Structures are given as structure tokens and as C-alpha cells.
Amino acid sequence: MKQPFIWDNYSDQPYPLKDKIYKKSMRKKEFLSLLKTFLISIFTLPISLLAIPFVRKKSIKNSDFFCIGVDYQREKDVTIELINELGAERVLVRFKLWEMETLNELKEFILAMSQRKITLKILQDREHIEDLGLLKKDLDTIFSTLHEIVDIFEIGSTINRAKWGFFSVDEYNRFYKVAYNLKISKFPHAKLIGSGVIDFEYHFTAHTLFNFFRYSYDGISSLLYVDRRGAPENMQLGFDLSDKIALLSAMVWLSPKSTHELHITETNWPITGTAPYAPTSEHECVSEELYGDFMLRYYLLAFASAQVNSVSWHQLIAPGYGLVDNRDGIRKRTAFTAYKFMVSSLKNAQFLRLDIKRHYYIFQCLVDNNLLQIHWSLKPTTLKNEDYFEVFSKNGKKIENEILNIGSSPIYIYIKNGTN
Structure with a gap:
């Protein structure tokens, strides 16, 4: 990752872009794509709303539903022990395209996961967005190395935030198509999901689901955060969490681009008093007690929707938003025990x-x-x-x-x- 994009190791995300001139020029360059996003969404979102009552509930596999996000370079041995204790059978691991030299380290970590199903979230940088030849080469290496031990590859993430590298949906569409072409030509059994839109900004999702690019998804990923609204039951534009899931599921159901699979690959609440580790301002932060309450209620509402195939909590160890705080040794928050009890209680539930x-x-x-x-x-x-x-x-x-x-x-x- 090169400037003006800078990674924040405290909150595990890029810093906001400070070069406003660069950001404005890139937005201007992608004006036609931004216009397409607007036009596609004003047609598809109302239709999707009308389709909600017709979307059938799905049979959800409980063992796949409860997913926990981890950092394979943070407290490795402890991470594996904690995953075993939690009992989650699906694990999401992030991999940064600008750290290709750590691929073998990632492979060793995955092999130590005791046959758990792995979702690999491949994070982009501007270099790989602009140089699709480089992207193809590195994705080929990743797929060749990991396709037999990774269950799902999530291609790209947080595509509607400029600090993550994309300035338009069309840039993401071209990015994803490189992965899709590799799947078709060399890795037919690789399962690819996208498009990783963050928050309740479905106009961007609509553009990834309804377009003329020749690709398809094996499922749709969403970073469906609701932390800025407080509790998961709180409303945003008249939609609570259950409504947001229902609308997104209807969009996926209508789209010719994807199977009817929906994976929430990132969500959490930031924890008060943890700056600079918290990924948002103190205004959005909650106490550790509320953090555990909201987490459990989020999972229960998503489970009850019968539309979500998996929910990945972001993440296991992180001082500002994780189930475990590692600033001064390893301290399990009460949410860790709540997650563990939730999984043990519901893993075989009907x-x-x-x-x-x-x-x-x-x-x-x-x-x-x-x-x-x-x-x-x-x-x-x-x-x-x-x-x-x-x-x-x-x-x-x-x-x-x-x-x-x-x-x-x-x-x-x-x-x-x-x-x-």
C-alpha cells in the first residue's frame, strides 16, 4: 500500500485520504460510473422493495452461520486456542495483496485450523486496482496456493470507501472480473463472493448486481455495520437490521449475477475508551456490556431472517472492537463468553x-x-x-x-x- 493510502495498524484499516485534490480528481475521472450507480439504483431498489414478500426463506446450515474473523499475524498460537474454545466452525481471515510475501505464513496458519471452513477476504490496494496484470498474477498465485484449503474467497472489500482504493463501482467490477476469469480458466471449483459494500449503501451493491459485465458471483458479501445507529433494532431511513437484510436478500434473489447466498463478512461495535484502537469516533463507541448485548442480538436477528448464510464477527483479537483485548496480556471480554455460549446453544438448533x-x-x-x-x-x-x-x-x-x-x-x- 503506497501513499496517499496509509494503513492504520491500530484500527486495522486505511487512514482517511488526506489528499483532497487527488480524491476529487479521481472521483471526477469516474463520473460516468458514479452516474451509472445512481441510475441503476433508482430502478432496481424500488423493485427489490416490492419483491421482499416473494423471497422464500432458506435452509441455513448452522455450522457455517457462526463465523469469527481473525488476523493470522496476531497472537497466532493464542488465536488457534481461542478459536477451538469458541467452537466456531467457520473462520474468516484477511489477506492483504500488498503483503504477498506472507502467503506461505497464511497457508501454515490455515492448515492449523483443524479442518475448519475458511473464508479468505482478499484486501486490495491501489496498485492492484490500477494494474490488472499484477492483480491477475498475484491472484493466480493465491488461488494456486490455497484453493484446496479455502472454502470461500471474498474478492475485495469496502468498495464504497475511497480510502480503501476504489473510486467507483466500475473499478471494482473490472477488479472482480480478473478473479472470475481465473476461476473460469483455471480454478473452476473456487467459490468467489463479492462485492463487499460497507454499511446500508445499497445503491453501490445494486451496481455490482445489475450490470453488463460478464461475470457472476457464487454469493454476495456485505459489511453490514449498524453501529452508527446504536442498537441493531434501531431504524435508519425506516429500516432496522431485519429490514436491511430482507432488502439485500431480495436484491440478490433478483440479480442474474449471483446465486442466492448472502454472507455478512464484517460487523461489530467499537468499544468505549479504546482510542486509538477504536475504528470510529468515541461517539459511536459502546460499553463492553452493550457490545456483548448488541453482538448477540445481531446474530439472533440475522439467524431469524433465514436469509443470511454466515455472519463474521470482526474480530477475535482487537483492543478497539474484538472479543479479546491484547493490550496487556490476553483478556477475554464478556462478549467472548457470550459468543461461546451462543454457538454451543444454537449450533444444532432448528x-x-x-x-x-x-x-x-x-x-x-x-x-x-x-x-x-x-x-x-x-x-x-x-x-x-x-x-x-x-x-x-x-x-x-x-x-x-x-x-x-x-x-x-x-x-x-x-x-x-x-x-x-
């Missing part, structure tokens, strides 16, 4: 329904033929702990209080003998 009434949520599923309800409420309330309840906190601690406090933190209620 989802039944999500009931919502007056900001009170009840996620219902069957676990080994026993009814499990997970309750939370946006407005604190109480519930009597019945004799036929077996109740656990989000971290797996048994609760035996006569009156249950239902609020931000979800609680697990097993209904004994299937009583409802």
Missing part, C-alpha cells in the same frame, strides 16, 4: 420463529427436541420465572431468581418437557 410485540423479542427454536426461547426487550420489563423454566444469562450462568429482568441483555429460557 429455528421456529421470532415474535416481536411492543419492543419485546422472543427468539424460538428447538434444541435436541427441547424448546429454547431467547428473550430481550428494548424497554426493561420483568417476567415470572416459572417452575418449568430453566434460565441462563447470555454468558451461560444459570438464573434462579423468581422474577426475571428482561432488558438489553438476552436471556436463554429452556422450556422443560416442551411446555409452551
Whole structure:
């Protein structure tokens, strides 16, 4: 990665572009593509909205749904131990195209993952966007080295933020097509997903799904952050998280470019008091307790949609937004235990329904033929702990209080003998 693009090792992302003249000139150069993005979206987004009721729910494989993002160069041995403890069977690993010399290191790390399924997120830089010959050469090397041990390749990421290197969707379309052509010519069994649009900016996604480029996706990736709106149930332009998922799924369902697979390959909340490691300002940061609440509720809402094939939490070890803080040794946050208990409780669950009434949520599923309800409420309330309840906190601690406090933190209620 070369200037004016600079990587921030604290927050694991590029710094904002400071060269405003360069940024403006590049936007101007890509004006026609930006115009196409606008025109495509004003036609396809309304149609996608109308299509939402017709999109069928999918059968989601639980073992693939719970995915955890990791850095293969950060606390390697500890990372493998923590992944084993969490129980997640899918792992997402980032790889930077400007660090090709670490490819063998990445391969060794993946081989140590004990047969877990790997999603490899290939991060771009401006050099590979501008030099498609270089991109082809390096992708060929990556695919040749890893195609037998990587389940999914995510091609590119965060394409709607200039600091990540792309100044238009057409630049990304050309970038992705290089990977697609390699798949067709040499690696027919490689599974490629894109386009990695961040946040609720589906006009960019629309341009990647509806265009005349000769390529296709094996699934669509989205960095569906909702942290700037606070809780996952909060609204943005009239859409909460469930609505955003439904609209995106409808777009994928309508598109001739992709199979009906949807992978959320990045999401989290930044944690208060962790600057400069937090990837956003302090205004968006939340406490560690809320971080765990929001994470669990995000997963439950995505699971209940029956539209999302996997959700990757970003990420395992990161001081500003991870399940583990490694600034002074290894400290597991409460969200680590919440993630672990979530996976162990739901990895074999059969989802039944999500009931919502007056900001009170009840996620219902069957676990080994026993009814499990997970309750939370946006407005604190109480519930009597019945004799036929077996109740656990989000971290797996048994609760035996006569009156249950239902609020931000979800609680697990097993209904004994299937009583409802």
C-alpha cells in the first residue's frame, strides 16, 4: 500500500485520504460510473422493495452461520486456542495483496485450523486496482496456493470507501472480473463472493448486481455495520437490521449475477475508551456490556431472517472492537463468553420463529427436541420465572431468581418437557 493510502495498524484499516485534490480528481475521472450507480439504483431498489414478500426463506446450515474473523499475524498460537474454545466452525481471515510475501505464513496458519471452513477476504490496494496484470498474477498465485484449503474467497472489500482504493463501482467490477476469469480458466471449483459494500449503501451493491459485465458471483458479501445507529433494532431511513437484510436478500434473489447466498463478512461495535484502537469516533463507541448485548442480538436477528448464510464477527483479537483485548496480556471480554455460549446453544438448533410485540423479542427454536426461547426487550420489563423454566444469562450462568429482568441483555429460557 503506497501513499496517499496509509494503513492504520491500530484500527486495522486505511487512514482517511488526506489528499483532497487527488480524491476529487479521481472521483471526477469516474463520473460516468458514479452516474451509472445512481441510475441503476433508482430502478432496481424500488423493485427489490416490492419483491421482499416473494423471497422464500432458506435452509441455513448452522455450522457455517457462526463465523469469527481473525488476523493470522496476531497472537497466532493464542488465536488457534481461542478459536477451538469458541467452537466456531467457520473462520474468516484477511489477506492483504500488498503483503504477498506472507502467503506461505497464511497457508501454515490455515492448515492449523483443524479442518475448519475458511473464508479468505482478499484486501486490495491501489496498485492492484490500477494494474490488472499484477492483480491477475498475484491472484493466480493465491488461488494456486490455497484453493484446496479455502472454502470461500471474498474478492475485495469496502468498495464504497475511497480510502480503501476504489473510486467507483466500475473499478471494482473490472477488479472482480480478473478473479472470475481465473476461476473460469483455471480454478473452476473456487467459490468467489463479492462485492463487499460497507454499511446500508445499497445503491453501490445494486451496481455490482445489475450490470453488463460478464461475470457472476457464487454469493454476495456485505459489511453490514449498524453501529452508527446504536442498537441493531434501531431504524435508519425506516429500516432496522431485519429490514436491511430482507432488502439485500431480495436484491440478490433478483440479480442474474449471483446465486442466492448472502454472507455478512464484517460487523461489530467499537468499544468505549479504546482510542486509538477504536475504528470510529468515541461517539459511536459502546460499553463492553452493550457490545456483548448488541453482538448477540445481531446474530439472533440475522439467524431469524433465514436469509443470511454466515455472519463474521470482526474480530477475535482487537483492543478497539474484538472479543479479546491484547493490550496487556490476553483478556477475554464478556462478549467472548457470550459468543461461546451462543454457538454451543444454537449450533444444532432448528429455528421456529421470532415474535416481536411492543419492543419485546422472543427468539424460538428447538434444541435436541427441547424448546429454547431467547428473550430481550428494548424497554426493561420483568417476567415470572416459572417452575418449568430453566434460565441462563447470555454468558451461560444459570438464573434462579423468581422474577426475571428482561432488558438489553438476552436471556436463554429452556422450556422443560416442551411446555409452551
